[in-house]
Amino acid sequence: MSNKxxxxxxxxxxxLTGVGxxxxxxxxxxxxxxxxxxxxxxxxxxxxxxxxxxxRTASEGLVLVYEKKGEVSIIEINSETDFVAKNKDFIxxxxxxxxxxxxxxxDLNKINNSKMKNNVTVKDSLIDLISKIGEKITIxxxxxxxxxxxxxFYYVHSAIExxxxxxxxxxxxENVIEGKNSDIGNKLAMHIAASNPLSIDKNDLDKxxxxxxxxxxxxxLINSGKKPEMIDKISQGKLxxxxxxxxxxxxxxxxxxxxxxxxxxxxxxxDSSLKIIDFIRYKVGEGV
Numbered sequence: 001m002s003n004k005x006x007x008x009x010x011x012x013x014x015x016l017t018g019v020g021x022x023x024x025x026x027x028x029x030x031x032x033x034x035x036x037x038x039x040x041x042x043x044x045x046x047x048x049x050x051x052x053x054x055x056r057t058a059s060e061g062l063v064l065v066y067e068k069k070g071e072v073s074i075i076e077i078n079s080e081t082d083f084v085a086k087n088k089d090f091i092x093x094x095x096x097x098x099x100x101x102x103x104x105x106x107d108l109n110k111i112n113n114s115k116m117k118n119n120v121t122v123k124d125s126l127i128d129l130i131s132k133i134g135e136k137i138t139i140x141x142x143x144x145x146x147x148x149x150x151x152x153f154y155y156v157h158s159a160i161e162x163x164x165x166x167x168x169x170x171x172x173x174e175n176v177i178e179g180k181n182s183d184i185g186n187k188l189a190m191h192i193a194a195s196n197p198l199s200i201d202k203n204d205l206d207k208x209x210x211x212x213x214x215x216x217x218x219x220x221l222i223n224s225g226k227k228p229e230m231i232d233k234i235s236q237g238k239l240x241x242x243x244x245x246x247x248x249x250x251x252x253x254x255x256x257x258x259x260x261x262x263x264x265x266x267x268x269x270x271d272s273s274l275k276i277i278d279f280i281r282y283k284v285g286e287g288v
Contacts, residue, residue: 005033009033010025012131013038013039015134016035016039016127017039017042019047023045023047024038027041027042035124035127056135057288058078058137058138058288059284060078060080060082060085061077061284061285062090062160062164062284063167063282063283064094064095064098064163065098065163066101067154071102071144071147073105073143074142074282075098077093077140078136078138078140078284084135089132089133090129090133091160091164095164097122097139101142101144105146106143126139140288145280149174149277150174151172152172153170153171153173153188154168154170154189155168155169155186157169157193166283167281169189169280169281171188172279173185173188173276175270175272175274175275177271184268191253192248192279192281195254196281198246199246200278201250202247204247205246210243214239218231218235221234248261249261
């Protein structure tokens with residue numbers, strides 16, 4: 001490593017950790033110039049409890065979708081502020097990561113260790129970008145949809161460019177016939193973006209979510225002064241309403257609230273019944 005590269009890496013490591021020049025130089029020397037390993041080295045030594053920037057909360061950013069020959073990938077990349085999410089360097093980085101996400105089938109470990117167009121790995125390019133922009137940036141989550149056993153459709157809400165936005169939803173449908181009922185796919189993806197279902201049907205809903213919701217409902221009823229003998233009956237009714245509102249098949253159709261999503265599937269079935277195989281919805285910063 002040249003002196004120029006060494007000094008540049010020391011500068012980046014100091015910005016990321018707040019640790020002094022001497023300790024940063026030692027860490028880089030001990031780890032062959034690898035900044036990520038150097039940060040771990042400093043933390044293990046107790047010199048840096050955590051990277052200053054990486055300890056912040058990054059709840060802004062972008063969600064990107066990449067589609068090729070019927071297969072689709074989705075990835076969320078976070079920044080601390082919406083201002084950075086509009087930064088040209090950040091957007092350019094995200095676009096390249098979106099393509100790598102598709103190529104790596106959304107395997108985050110493979111993505112981080114893949115080389116970008118500048119021949120630098122994603123994880124090192126990320127450190128460079130953090131150093132340049134001055135905010136925490138994280139590659140948070142990703143998913144890949146192949147084209148086996150179904151057709152994929154997606155919708156981008158609040159798009160800032162093609163296939164880049166704040167909310168992205170993807171749905172995989174079985175028994176789609178191109179030109180006959182394929183237009184319903186994008187409408188269903190739009191419905192998912194707007195209605196945020198938790199699962200396809202009740203059987204897919206996490207039991208822990210149901211148990212927690214029932215606990216909350218009963219507590220509310222007790223606090224409102226309902227008679228004990230009425231609580232179980234009322235709480236079951238409220239839980240059924242929760243299931244209906246949060247499972248995709250049972251949700252009211254956003255384009256006609258008098259119908260359920262399962263009604264729309266029946267109406268648009270040709271030869272064989274349309275079936276929802278899988279779906280995903282990413283909203284920037286949700287759950288951070």
